[in-house]
Every structure is written in C-alpha cells, then in structure tokens.
Amino acid sequence: MTRQYETVIGLEVHIELATRTKIFCGCSTAFGGAPNTHVCPVCAGMPGSLPVLNRQVVEYAMAVGLATDCRISRLCRFDRKNYFYPDNPQNYQISQLYLPICRSGHIDIETPEGIKSIGIHEIHMEEDAGKLTHDDWAGETNVDFNRSGVPLIEVVSEPDMRSADEVIAYLEKLRLIAQYLGASDCKLQEGSMRADVNLSVRPLGSDSLGTRTEMKNLNSFKAITRAVENERARQIEILESGGTVVQETRRWDDNKERSYPMRSKEDAKDYRYFPEPDLPPVEISGEWIEKVKKKQPELRDEKKKRYESQYGLPSYDADILTSDKRLADLFEETLEYCKNPKKVSNWLMVETIRLAREHGIGIDQVDFSPENLGKLITLQETGRINGTVAKEIFAVIFTDDVDPEKYVEEHGLAAVTDEAALRDAVRQAVEANPQSVADYLAGKKKAMGFLVGQTMRSMGGKADPALVNRLVGEALAQKAAAYSSFCR
C-alpha cells in the first residue's frame, strides 16, 4: 500500500419497538405464533382497510430522539415508499421521508482518543414487512404477515465513524439507550436491531468523500466488525489497483467472510415516495414532548454515577452492572431484598455473568427472581450456609429459580453451627493427622488449612467455615501450649 486511507462510515440502524400492538392496527406484536395468526385487514393489506397510528410508537421514537439530543419535529408526516415484494402486503411501506420525527442529534462514544460525538441525521418511524419462507420440498414460497406492521424506528447517523471499533461503540450505546428507555430489547440475532453499514474510503487528509457501498445482512457485532474490515480492504484494493468503487448495495456472508453485490445504483429502485394520504400529519405539542421527557428513565451514564455515589460501588462494578439494562434491573430489584450493594454486585458481576456464559445465553435472557438472590445472600451473611453451598444453590437458582430457603431445608444444606459437634470433628481431624499438627508446630502455618479442610469434609461441606477456622485455631493453640510446656 503506497497511500494511507481513512474509512468513513455511516450507519442506518433499524430498531424494533417494544409496543404490544402493531404500528397501524391492534394486532399483537408477540414473537412466534403460527403463521398469519397476528393479522387483520390492515396489516394484511386488504382492500378498503386503513391505517391508524399507534401513539406509543410516536412516544418511543420521541424518547429515543430526546435521549440522543435530537430536535423533535413539531409536525411530522408519513410517506409511502412504493415497491413490489410479496412480504409487503400493500406493495408500499408506510415510512417517513420528507418530515421525519427527529433530526440533528448525536451519540457520544468513548474512543482511545477521548469522547467523540457521532451525529444523528434523523430518526424516522416505519412499519416492518412480513416474512417469506421458502419450502424447497414443495417448491413454494409462503408469506407470514405476523411481522407485517411491527413498528420500527430507523436511526440514520452522519458519516462520522472511522473504524469498526467506533461502529461497535456507537451501536452499543444506541442499544443501551433503547433498552434503558424500554423502547426496544435490541437483539441483533433476533433482528430486533439491524444495522446497515455505509462505508467509503478516502486518502488520509482528503476532504471529499469516496464512493460508498451499503452493506446488509449483519447479524452480530462480530459480523459487523468483520464486514467493516473486509469492505475497507476491498475498496482500498480496488483503488490501489487503479479501479473505481461502484456505488452498490452488498450482502455480507458471515460464514464465507466476504460480501456479494446485491444491486447497483443503476438498478436502484425508484420508490416514488409521496405523502401518505390515509394518515393526517402528526402534530407534536410542546406539552407532549414535556410529558415524554418527564417519563424518561435514568439512562446509563446517570445510573453509573449514581451507583458509585449512592451505593459506594467501585467504578469497575458500576460500569459492568450498567452495561446491560437487565443486569442493572436485577441489581436494583435485588437490593429491595438485601441491603448489601457490594455483595449483590459481586453475585451479578461474577457468578451471573459466568453462568450466563456457561449456558450460552445473553444477559438479557437471564431470568431468576431477585428475591431469591436476595434471600441467598442473607442466608450466607447470617452464616446459615457457607460460600461453597451458596454457589451451588445459586447455580440452581440460575436455572430453576428455586427459593433458596426451602432448597437449603429440603436438601439439608444448612451450615452445622453446633459447636460441640464441630469441636468433636476438629478433635478427630487433629488426632488423625499428627503430621499436620507437627508441621504446624514447626511453623508451617499452611497445615492449619489442611486440618480445616479435613474437618469440613467430615461435615459434608456444610460446616460454618468461620467457626471451623476458630475451633481448629483453638485446638492447635492448645497443642502449641502443650508442646511448649513439654519443651520447657
């Protein structure tokens, strides 16, 4: 490579909103369901049907706009995007082109060079399409309109990103904002968040933009990273070999780790946009904006600061706990049952994340009652169970959400706190291991740990470790006293 290149990236992110019903009818947005069971004349594009706007969609779009410092349009309007495809029952999509609901915002991301502001060109509302499934056996394509009319917002960034890392940081931030607002669960794999990457390269220091391509079918952050790097390299290679980049839409194949052209600018569709005549313009009053602002929940940055100041958590803990809305919710809900923030934080940061990884699920899929974790911590704090047992029980809470109090009782896991019984066990351990006692007396303090372990084992792991420690210490102290008097 003779020249140095700069990558210029802009994103178009579709986010599925978490409304109960669709954007233009009362049908359920629930995932799954037998094909064409969540449909009505409106979302199936029947003749004579008419759309009616779901106000919650407007509020979620406004909420995301406010959280990203956008200007909310006081008058916004829907437009029809006309194209023929069988997953689109009306053969037009109701979207926004001329007057989108939000404009001119930004999202600040952290980069090695410091805070960087990524501009948001606009956010608009639109409806999702249905789903086509191809039946190779029957040689048929079937269409399911359950997804048709599910509300989406499209967040269009400015071409302000320069690397895959910045793209991921921007997406993470956007995902957290939408999740914190309750506007979306933003699952890339399930398609509730989809990003199209517009990328071009230019010689470092150049002011003008190069020819860009649009990359589709990016289903994970990893795929996005790979696609960005791959496309950058592909474009540079073309330029270096004297060619020109073709403006086109490309499809990423993550298995083959390369992209394929879908359509070029020449055969780009003419969508013949025009104002949707079935929906009056949406007037957004200052009052309405204020109402949404008031309902705006605490976002990540504020929450993180509060965790440090209110609960005295280390910055490291606060960062991890707020990295996912689900984790933060679990933290706050568990605190209602257990007043030790650092303990709760430890269980979530260490054990919960470890188990989620072990089970191959995302944090957002973690599903146990905060009450059970709270009880578990209390059980341990009051010495009714020891740490080892607590970890065992937590693994069961994680999978089956059991009540730890009942579980301890049913499985006889309560710590043995009967001092006489423990003293007996300690005595037996000391007598059975004279060598360890000798080692201890000779100065090998580690030998005490062995004796504690032996005692614990004889108690089936249920002994209160603090108590065992004390008793073994006492027993050894006695031996030491006897030994020294013997020596004297």
Add this chain to the structure above:
Amino acid sequence: MKEILRWPAAELAQKINRREIKAKEAVSAYLEQLYALEPELNSFVTVDEEGAYAQAGRIDELTQSGKNAGPLAGVPVAVKDNLCTRGLRTTCASRMLEDFVPFYEAGAVERLRAAGAIILGKTNMDEFAMGSTSETSAFGPVKNPWDISRVPGGSSGGSCCAVAAAQSLCALGSDTGGSIRQPASYCGVVGLKPTYGTVSRWGLVAYASSLDQIGPIARNVEDCALLLEVISGGDKRDSTCLDRRDVDFGRAFARTSASPQTSPQTSSQASLQACPEDVRGLRIGIVRDYFDEGLDGEVAAAVRRAAQQLRDQGALVEEVDLSLVSYAIPAYYTIACAEASSNLARFDGVKYGYRAGAEKGLHPMYRRTRTEGFGTEVKRRIVLGSFVLSSGYYEAYYEKALRVKAMIVAAFDKAFSRFDLLLGPVAPTTAPLLGQTGDDPLKMYLGDIYTVSVNLAGLPAISLPCGLDSRGLPIGVQLVGPRFGEKTILQAARAYEKACGGFALSPMTERAEKKGGMKV
C-alpha cells in the same frame, strides 16, 4: 309502478315501524322492479336476495315485538360495489376482484344496517371508480334509464341508475372527482358528496384516498339528508374521518316538516331547522367561469333557470369568478392517479383476487396478473400516476399539483367569504351515447371540469335535477357549500325541489309496471 315503490324513505320506514306494512313486502316489491329492469340496465353486479330477505325478517321481528327498527327500517339501499360488504362479494367491477368476498364491512354499510336499511345488492360502476360513464366495468356497461342507448354517467352509474329506475329506493356511491354528482345529473336523481372526512372510508376500496368520499343518492332531498345523517359520523378506523357533531341532517327536516314556522334566528343551521325551504337572504354565487364555450347551451340555460328560481324565492344571486378552473383537471388527474397507482399496487395476485396461472417466477406472475386483471382505463391511470411520482418528475407534476390544490382551496375560501353557496352546472353536457367516450380519454377527463375542484378542496356539493334537454335527458345543477356546509346545501336544495314540485323518476319505471314485473 306499485304504490309501495313511490313512498319516500322516511315514510316507508315509518309505515314499517308502525307495522302498517312489512319490510319483506318492501323488499319483494323492489326486487321485482330490480329484476324486471336489470336485463336492460345492468345496474347491479350482485343482487343479494337472500341477504335482503334475511335482514327484512330481522326488521319485521323487531317491529312485531314493538321495537323501533331504526330510521331506515326496511328501506332498500343499493351499495356501490367498491364498498366492502361482509360475506357479499365486492368486485369494484374489476376482473381483479371478481371473486373477492370481504370478511369485514365498510363503516357506512355498518351504519346503514344498524339504522334498519336493507342492502339489496352491489351496484355496477366504472372499474375501481375510474371513469365517467360506467362503461369501464368488467361486467358490461350500465345503461341510462332515461335512454338505454346512453350512459348513466360514472363512476357511481349503477347506483344512480338503480335509484332513477326505482330498482332501489336509495343508494350509496363514492365521489372522487364527481362520481356521485355527475351520474346523479345524467340520471335525474339527487346525489350528495359530503365534506371530506364526514363519512368513514373504512371499507371503501380506495381510488384516491385524499379525495374519495362516500355519499347518498336518492330521489329527493329529504331522503338524501336522512341517508347522509345515517352514514355520517366519526370512525376510529379512519384517521381522516372527523367526529362531526352537526350531522343531524335528516332530523332537521323531520322536525320542521311537521310544524313549519318562521323564526327570527339567523344562523343557517337554525334557519334550516326552523324552515328548511326558506332561502330568503341566502347568498348564492353563480360560478361565471363555468359558463364558457365548453358548456352545452341547453345545460347552461337550465342551470340559469334554476338560479333564477332560487332568486325568485328570495335568495341573493350574483355572479362570481372562481378562477383557476383550467388548472383543476390536470391537478386532479395528477393527484388522483398518483394515489391510485399506489392504492392499487396491492392487487398483485399474491394474497387475494385474480392471479394469472401457470407463470413461473414472481415478476412474470405480477405482470400477467395485473395485465389481465385490470382494464385499460385503470392501467392508464396507474401508469400516469407512477410517472408523476417517479424520481425527476415528482416536483414538476405531483408537487405542482399540490400547490394548485392549495390555490383552489384559497379561491373557494375567498368565494365563501362572500357567498353561502356556489351554483353551477354538474357536467358540460347531458348523458352521451354509449361507446362514444372511451376512445378519447382527454375529452372524458375534461367532462369532470365542474366537479373535480370540489374534491380537491374537500367541500360538500349536491347535484339536483333541473329539467330535461330537448332529447328528454336530465340536466343537473350543482350547489357547492363551504366546509361543513351540508345543511345550507340541503336547505337550498329542498327549497328548489319544492318550487319544482318534486323530481320525476325515469319514464322507464312506469314501463316496468306495464310489463308486469317480469322476473329474471
């Protein structure tokens, strides 16, 4: 013609509610007339004899148990075939929807049924309401009952024909650019296009969403008002439908016809309630621009006579220039076709309706389905509409048309600052001969010159019979009101009707009786 066929809607409903006659008798009398004339007129696509008798049975049961079955109890209504009727096929007179049976009902039809009306069937029309002659129907042209060698007008030709021939007592039509008023004028009946947003469009198969409006077609002004009252009102399923509280159009007549009295009240609404026939002091503007060279001399004379009649009754009639008249047609066809090109995109063979068989691949299937399923006029408008919306032309055509629309609204606003109503012709001529219009679409489009600007401005307007030409064909006069001005329109219309001594049905209705109600 049988006596029962002569009663106006309110009277028929009253007799049925009072159990003087049964709804079933009304249905059978109308069906007899319908079948007798249908072979000559072709005004229906589907006759729902079974459904009509079933509804009549329900009405009679209600009245037998002493209940009031509604203001339209047992009143037979014919419904234009672009209004969805649950369980009854709705074709839009297109091959595309030849076998389409909706599982939902148009809001206006729901309201009709709730008021006790009986749906006799679905009326023939121009395919997807695109046309001015009712000849573009996939089920053959409708004939004019005054002269069956002539067209009834369109697109609500079947509905207007059915009312003029007493095949039905009244009917519903839809008006996008004159589709109720123009056939009403050709058929000598009363047809009203309400203010945009007065009647729910839920279940109306859209032609041009921003212009479409459902309206009543009747023999007289009072029935028209009664029907309008029943179908008007808010509907949450149509976001463009207004929740109007001033829709007591029929009741205003009913109250006053019993005890006419003069009142010192001055507002037009109050004066309508006080005395519906009174036009004294009403300011009516004759639209001078409409009386240019394009207008047939006999039509012009009849319309001027109607204006003179209203002046004689005490209205203050003056001439007014509306301007922009020549821009209305291109603006209308640009906007209407643009919306139509998108509205009709859903007819693709995938989900319902016609699908061309034996095609491999999606695009060949789309192409053949739409080539075979749509008629020429529909395809012409889809192509025109797609063109004006396409990239590079949008600003030059569609956006410019929207600007013209805004200017037309302003021109009407200006006129209504001086006048309560505007008066003019409905169409340049009386009904043309069958087969004379289709070859020259531009000429056909120009025939809409006096009606389309009303749709562009979203205003209410009525077409009233105002005499016959030398060939014995009905001529219509149009009264246009300001937004929400239906009551003023109805007031003047009623006054004019009274002065005329009522409007005549087509001569064919009498001939049918001589034939003895031949059943088909």
